[in-house]
Amino acid sequence: MKTADIIIIGGGIAGIGAAARLSPEASVIILEMEDAAGRHASGRSAAIFIRNYGNATLRALNAASEPTFLEPEGISESSLLSQRGELMVANEAGLDDLNAYLTGSDGLERISAAEAVKLFPLLRQDWVVEAAYEQSAQDIDADRLLQGCLKLARRNGAEFIPKAPVTAMKRANGIWQVETPKGQFTAPIVINAAGAWADQIAGLAGMLPVGLSALRRSAAIVSPPCSDDISSWPLLVSAAEDWYVKPDAGKFMVSPADEDPVEAQDAWPEDMVLAEGIYRAEQAVDLQVTRIEHSWAGLRTFAPDRTPVVGFSPEQDGFFWLAGQGGYGVQTAPALSQLTADLCLHRTSLLSAAVLEALDPGRFLQST
Template sequence: MTYDIAIVGAGMAGASLAAAIGRRARVVLIEAEDMPGRHATGRSAAFWSETYGGPAVQPLTTASGPALHEGGYLTPLGSLHIGRAEDADRVERLLSDFAGTGVALSRVDPAAHVPGLRPEWRLGVWEPSCAYIDVAALHADYLAAAKTAGAVVMTDAALLRAERRDGAWRLDTRAGPVAATLLVDAAGAWADRVAEMAGVAPIGITPYRRTMVQLRTDPPAPAGLPHVVDIAGGFYFKPEAGGRLWLTPHDETPSVACDIAPEEWDVAVAIDRLEKVVDWRVEAVERRWAGLRSFAPDRAPVYGYDAKVPGFFWCAGQGGFGIQTAPAAAAMAAALLLGDGDVPEGVDAGRYGVERFSV
């Protein structure tokens, strides 16, 4: 069978795009793993924050909020950006960056939000809209919607070769051949590799390792604790069920695309940083994992047709914000891909186009 669109990657980016396309085209999702979502999607820190990713990402995050709220995927959490005296300029920059965007931010005393906070952490900015996001439910619902609309999901189907011939793509996968008119690269950490297979110049999508740990602390993570983020970028943590804490040292270590695992050094760094923030005692590291966050050179996502190779569409570079932006990003990508439909209000699709990397 020849499809209208072949999407390489069935994680959040590929699944949400397939769902947004719906019945307007015949779609096949080509997934290398035995099930979708094993990499970045399945290893998310699972929060929605309008400031996360910076001003370039915020319009997509904000535009995604209504759909995520209405779908029941968000649970209130709140985010507290904290800093020391030397971080005063960063506080001003945060407030300035989001002034006029509609994102609510206010100065607060961080000690009022975090019991046991060490006294040097005296600067605080409160972001009330931050929420937990049910990543598994969102991804599953996108896949279900795509399948209901007729999309085919191929698993264990790593892409081996891609050739454009006579106005169509001929794809060889481990699960067999696929023919499609358009090819969408939603392969996350593997995005540049997929592009090269298709004869498309890579744009420098770089995977970075991010470490997460689940801790049991004494005292347990307090009820009502918000998401807490170092305004200087050294860590963030958030409460989880049973008084547990999810913590990251906010590491960004360049990596090859692979099934990434955490390094003990990064786990130790995370704990050391936490102990410099609060007076809680770490009783146990109950889980540790790592994921790959993939960025374009300017750290903004990439959506749109390649400037030089016909029929090749980029859907890549979502960094750590692909889940929180999924509804708006998928609607925008579907509109660009199909040439119909509207880009979400408040989103400028031009700022995410691949042509910005052209020499």
């Protein structure tokens, strides 16, 4: 049996980031079911920081995370961001989606179809009706973020235990007892950062699920049909969110932007879903894909209102939700890690009351 102040269930960027912020003031054990950190969603992300991505709550979390990405003290010696830019394009069918995305945005600029083609020369000008460009969108070095947080947590005394899936848990006399194949672990606080498995963890703790849905997102690497240097080209996104193309190490990452509901699992791509998404991209971009070099899939786990679930459960003392990050987990990780530490250590968060209310796990109990 091992005892700590806090047990974190899940070794993705949510759990590892929280451990990095908690460990200076609390003893922390991280339980991960896989053999290493970041095996699922965290290791399969497109990893780009887009300030305007998501609803109002997520945009506030994006803004709160940016300073850490720029100056990741204790995590890395240099910025975790590099210039990319996001170019959102719409044909006639996507105009309403583009206008909705622009509503309440910060730093997005409407541009002409001709200007869009200058930014992404393979874009078919006859397909584009309207476009918008966010210059401040940047690539995130997600692996450096994850590994830096893990090293920081370990320097502070946190223990990372792989191959330790939770099989049972209960609370007695103010202490959680968590069973795994690696033994029993106890702590007054358990943080549920289990991603697509978070509702299952809640069930083991005797609590109701919050209704998380695991949605598969697929991607493929293809060669560009030109010899141009594409390294400075922006992320190209359909306003209808039915495909995107991202320069990646001299290749293109193409995604159908799929959101197919699946069970919590080690996700894999469906060939037909990839083919249909690539076809949609080819209508707007001069790609002519004949060969896929590599493909994969990951899970984006959403709560019913597509806002993360972060805070202490009103059902059970000492049970903390850190789940439902959807497709925003990497770029909101610094803000949510800090919030987790603030709430668990009884400190005042710098986030607004409106944001805290929007994240509160109790909102699902109130709606039932």
